[in-house]
Amino acid sequence: MIDTFGRTIDYLRISITDRCNFRCRYCMPGDLPDAGHDAVLRYEELGKICRAAVACGIDRFKITGGEPFVRKDAVSFISRLKKMDGVRAVTVTTNGFFLEDKLPALAAAGINGINISLDSLDREQFRRITGTDGLSRVLQAIHQCSQYGIRTKINAVLLKETADQILPLAEIAQKQAVDVRFIEVMPIGSGRGQAGITADAALQQLRRAWPDLTVTAERRGNGPAVYYESRSLRGDIGFIAANSHRFCSACNRLRLTSTGFLKPCLCYDMGIDLKSLVRSPQAEPGVLERAVRQGVQMKPSGHCFADEGQITEHKGMNQIGG
Ligand code: SAM
Ligand code: SF4
Numbered sequence: 167m168i169d170t171f172g173r174t175i176d177y178l179r180i181s182i183t184d185r186c187n188f189r190c191r192y193c194m195p196g197d198l199p200d201a202g203h204d205a206v207l208r209y210e211e212l213g214k215i216c217r218a219a220v221a222c223g224i225d226r227f228k229i230t231g232g233e234p235f236v237r238k239d240a241v242s243f244i245s246r247l248k249k250m251d252g253v254r255a256v257t258v259t260t261n262g263f264f265l266e267d268k269l270p271a272l273a274a275a276g277i278n279g280i281n282i283s284l285d286s287l288d289r290e291q292f293r294r295i296t297g298t299d300g301l302s303r304v305l306q307a308i309h310q311c312s313q314y315g316i317r318t319k320i321n322a323v324l325l326k327e328t329a330d331q332i333l334p335l336a337e338i339a340q341k342q343a344v345d346v347r348f349i350e351v352m353p354i355g356s357g358r359g360q361a362g363i364t365a366d367a368a369l370q371q372l373r374r375a376w377p378d379l380t381v382t383a384e385r386r387g388n389g390p391a392v393y394y395e396s397r398s399l400r401g402d403i404g405f406i407a408a409n410s411h412r413f414c415s416a417c418n419r420l421r422l423t424s425t426g427f428l429k430p431c432l433c434y435d436m437g438i439d440l441k442s443l444v445r446s447p448q449a450e451p452g453v454l455e456r457a458v459r460q461g462v463q464m465k466p467s468g469h470c471f472a473d474e475g476q477i478t479e480h481k482g483m484n485q486i487g488g
Contacts, residue, residue: 167223167462175462177389177419178219179228180212181487182240184424186233188261189297190283192323192357194484196297201485207426209243211444213250215422218454220252222462224420227256230487232424235264245275257281259321259488261296262304269307269314279317281347282308286331295325312342319345319404324368326361332368333375339401347391347404353474354432355482365407369394372403379403390416414468420461423485428461432486433469435478437461 167175185200186193207215216227227247234240248256255278262282272280284304286292292301311318322328322335332348339346351362373379376396390413391404407413421429426441438457443449470476479486 169462169465171467173417176224177226178224179230179487180422181230181424182234183232183237184485185236186484187236192351192360193355194482195356201425205425214444215440219458221455222458225254230259232484233261241268241271248275262307263300265307266310269310273314280311281319281321283321285322286328287334319347321347323349323351324363326363329363332371336372336403339399343400345401345404349406350409352408353471364410365405409471430461430465433477433479
């Protein structure tokens with residue numbers, strides 16, 4: 167699908183649950199009630215929406231959350247989606263806590279990649295940020311991903327308090343063939359008001375360790391990350407600079423919230439309620455496809471993070487999926 171600004175839209179991120187076992191302070195507040203069982207799309211409903219999206223030209227999917235692996239049968243859903251006609255790639259974003267046990271089934275399903283969030287290698291700081299003493303489990307899962315030959319990326323949010331973690335986190339790409347990506351904190355959900363640092367400041371730090379860091383020639387993955395390589399690194403270093411380098415001109419995505427709302431842009435609350443369409447007994451054939459196409463046409467030219475007063479999205483990142 168081509169949107170009104172000439173961008174090709176071929177990627178859908180799906181939050182399959184708003185629930186999470188962590189409480190990352192930039193993502194969701196500690197006391198947030200979950201949406202409730204009935205409010206969240208059933209797998210069968212998600213399947214129908216994915217088929218409609220594929221019919222419109224979406225061929226890559228990201229399964230996210232909340233934490234996707236707190237939802238029962240997430241791996242079976244991923245496996246069915248992988249087998250759906252027209253689907254080119256399915257990847258998942260996870261906090262890694264429940265991942266290790268799931269790896270054999272994910273590898274067997276042919277998962278195309280796993281992104282694992284990790285902001286600090288300091289056990290106590292990790293606990294303070296996420297609300298969970300889970301660092302060793304996450305590190306073990308990262309290690310195991312490589313054993314299964316699954317393409318793995320680490321996502322680290324660039325918080326002011328974790329500035330001294332940038333180098334140790336990047337060093338993972340020296341030890342393992344894993345890409346490490348640094349994400350500027352976005353003013354969405356609990357990210358509003360969080361003190362962050364810019365991707366440029368992080369890059370400057372890393373250039374001191376690897377002066378030959380150079381932007382990679384090829385475009386990678388589904389998204390807006392810019393990757394750098396060094397002769398001394400087995401993986402690459404990526405930066406997602408949502409605030410300091412607007413990348414909306416290359417935006418390729420739609421988002422589906424855990425309660426079935428199709429979001430054309432992270433920044434605004436406008437979109438289309440696919441849940442009522444997928445649940446309506448009177449729905450005519452093709453109604454979901456038309457809604458997906460309409461969602462694409464609603465995409466704005468770009469986000470408005472620079473002017474926070476313009477942000478109309480008040481859902482948490484756990485509902486949106488990041
Ligand atoms: N629970 C999974 C995880 O943590 O990877 C998947 C959901 S989480 C919402 C997806 C991604 O969004 C994570 O990499 C997380 O770090 C990122 N994220 C959440 N809130 C953010 C914010 N305010 N700014 C930037 N990234 C954020
Ligand atoms: Fe949970 Fe992921 Fe949000 Fe952390 S970033 S609270 S792990 S959904």
